[in-house]
Amino acid sequence: MNNRPRALSMGVVIPPRERTASTNSLTDGDNTKRRSSSRAIKRPKFDDELVESSLGGQSSTPISKVRTRNPSISTTVSDCSVSLPSTPSVTSDVRKRLSSKSSSKRSRKGRSSQVIVTKDLGRWKAIDDLALIIGVQQTCDLLVVQRGIKFSCKFTLGEIQERWYALLYDPTVSRIAQQAMKNLHPDQTESVQAKALYSKKEEEFLGTIKSNSNPVLSTFESILLDNADVFYSSRTAKALMAHWQLQKQYHLLPDQQVPPITKNATVKDFTEAEQQIHDSELYEASDDLLEHELAVASRSSKREVRLLEDQVSKWQVLVDTVTGISPPEFDNQTLAVLRGRLVRYLMRSREITLGRKAAGYNVDVDLALEGPAWKVSRKQGIIKLRNTGDFLIANEGKRPIYVDGKPILANNKAKLNNNSVVEISSLRFIFLINLDLINVIRQETAKLSGHNSQT
Known part of the structure; x- marks a missing residue:
C-alpha cells in the first residue's frame, strides 16, 4: 500500500488513515484494556435534510467551519477558497418531487372524502334524501311522504322521521348529504323531481277543472303558465293532465260525489251477489251462421292434423337442434342418430342418403345445416340397415x-x-345406434328365418 499522503483537489493535504486512528485504547480501573470504535455512526437522512444537502449554494453554514466526518482528523478547511458548483437540476428535481407528493396527497384526500361521503350515508342514498326533502316541502307531512314516495328501500315512519331530524339538526349528516346530492347525475335529479308529490294548492287548482269536461293539453298549459308560482318547477302540462285523470278515476275531484255509506246499509259479499244473478240472463242467443262457420273450421283443422299424422310415418329423417340439455337420444321409431355439433339427424328408415341439398335435388340428410358444405357432393353417401342389424355406409361422392x-x-x-366417428369434408359426426330397437329387429329376423327353415 502506498504510504504517501493523498492530495485533494482543493489543495488540502490529509495524512493517510491508519488502523490505529479508528480505534482507541481505554484503560479501566482494573487495568483492563477495552477497544472502542471512533467511527461516526451513520444514520438515515430525512426529507428535509436531503433538500438542504442538495441545495449546496444556499446553505447558511460557512464552508470554513465544515469539518471532516472522522473525529480523529482535526484538519479544517479554512485557508482555501472553494467555489461549489450550482445544482439547478437537483433543485428542480426536488421541487418536482415535492409538488408530485403534495398533488398525490390532495388526490388521496379527495378520494377518501368521496368514499366517506358515500360510506356515511348508510341505507339512505342521495336519491332518497332528495326525494325526502322535496316531499316534505310539498306536503309538510312525513306520513304522506312515507306512503307516497317510493324510496330505494323500505323505510318505516320512525326511520323517515329520524332521518329528517338528522338532516335538520346534525351538521355532519347534513353536510355529507348535501355533498352527495350535489354529486348526483342530472338525469337522476330530474327523475326524482318529476315524481314529486302534489301539494294541496296544486290539487285545488287542478280541481277547478270539472270532471264532466274534456280538457286538452293546452288547458293544462294555460293553468301552468298562469300559476307558475303555485306549481312545482318540474311540472309539465302532460304530468298535470295525467294527475287530473287519476283524480277523476278515483273520484277525488271536488265536483264528484260518492254516495256515503250509512250505518244501516249492508255490504253484500260475493256469494250473495252471485246468488242474485240468474244464469239464464248470461246466455246469449245462438247464432246458426256462426256455429256453421266454427264447425267448418274445426273440420278443416282436423283434416290437416290427420294428413300431418300420416306424413310423420313417411318421414325418413327428422332434424333436431343440439342443446346444452341432453334429451333422450332415441324413441321407439328412431333406428340411429347422426349427431353433429349443431344438428342431430334422426334416422327412421332403413336407408337414407347423405349429401347437399341443391336446386332440383333433395337428400334425406342435408349436411349444410351443420356447417360449410360446399366441398360435399350432392349425393355423398348412403347409410343402410341390413336384416342382420348391421349398418353400412357407402361412398357415392368424389x-x-x-x-x-x-x-x-x-x-x-x-x-x-x-x-x-364419421368425417365428411370438414364436418364431423358421431353415429349412435338404438341398440334396443336393433336387438328387437334381429330377434324378429331370427324368428322369421327359423320359421322359414322349418317350413
Whole structure:
C-alpha cells in the first residue's frame, strides 16, 4: 500500500488513515484494556435534510467551519477558497418531487372524502334524501311522504322521521348529504323531481277543472303558465293532465260525489251477489251462421292434423337442434342418430342418403345445416340397415369419407358401429345406434328365418 499522503483537489493535504486512528485504547480501573470504535455512526437522512444537502449554494453554514466526518482528523478547511458548483437540476428535481407528493396527497384526500361521503350515508342514498326533502316541502307531512314516495328501500315512519331530524339538526349528516346530492347525475335529479308529490294548492287548482269536461293539453298549459308560482318547477302540462285523470278515476275531484255509506246499509259479499244473478240472463242467443262457420273450421283443422299424422310415418329423417340439455337420444321409431355439433339427424328408415341439398335435388340428410358444405357432393353417401342389424355406409361422392379415421373411397362400403366417428369434408359426426330397437329387429329376423327353415 502506498504510504504517501493523498492530495485533494482543493489543495488540502490529509495524512493517510491508519488502523490505529479508528480505534482507541481505554484503560479501566482494573487495568483492563477495552477497544472502542471512533467511527461516526451513520444514520438515515430525512426529507428535509436531503433538500438542504442538495441545495449546496444556499446553505447558511460557512464552508470554513465544515469539518471532516472522522473525529480523529482535526484538519479544517479554512485557508482555501472553494467555489461549489450550482445544482439547478437537483433543485428542480426536488421541487418536482415535492409538488408530485403534495398533488398525490390532495388526490388521496379527495378520494377518501368521496368514499366517506358515500360510506356515511348508510341505507339512505342521495336519491332518497332528495326525494325526502322535496316531499316534505310539498306536503309538510312525513306520513304522506312515507306512503307516497317510493324510496330505494323500505323505510318505516320512525326511520323517515329520524332521518329528517338528522338532516335538520346534525351538521355532519347534513353536510355529507348535501355533498352527495350535489354529486348526483342530472338525469337522476330530474327523475326524482318529476315524481314529486302534489301539494294541496296544486290539487285545488287542478280541481277547478270539472270532471264532466274534456280538457286538452293546452288547458293544462294555460293553468301552468298562469300559476307558475303555485306549481312545482318540474311540472309539465302532460304530468298535470295525467294527475287530473287519476283524480277523476278515483273520484277525488271536488265536483264528484260518492254516495256515503250509512250505518244501516249492508255490504253484500260475493256469494250473495252471485246468488242474485240468474244464469239464464248470461246466455246469449245462438247464432246458426256462426256455429256453421266454427264447425267448418274445426273440420278443416282436423283434416290437416290427420294428413300431418300420416306424413310423420313417411318421414325418413327428422332434424333436431343440439342443446346444452341432453334429451333422450332415441324413441321407439328412431333406428340411429347422426349427431353433429349443431344438428342431430334422426334416422327412421332403413336407408337414407347423405349429401347437399341443391336446386332440383333433395337428400334425406342435408349436411349444410351443420356447417360449410360446399366441398360435399350432392349425393355423398348412403347409410343402410341390413336384416342382420348391421349398418353400412357407402361412398357415392368424389371425396373420401372417413370412419374412425379410415378413409372410404368412392364406390366403397364400410360398417358403422355404435359411437363411430364419421368425417365428411370438414364436418364431423358421431353415429349412435338404438341398440334396443336393433336387438328387437334381429330377434324378429331370427324368428322369421327359423320359421322359414322349418317350413
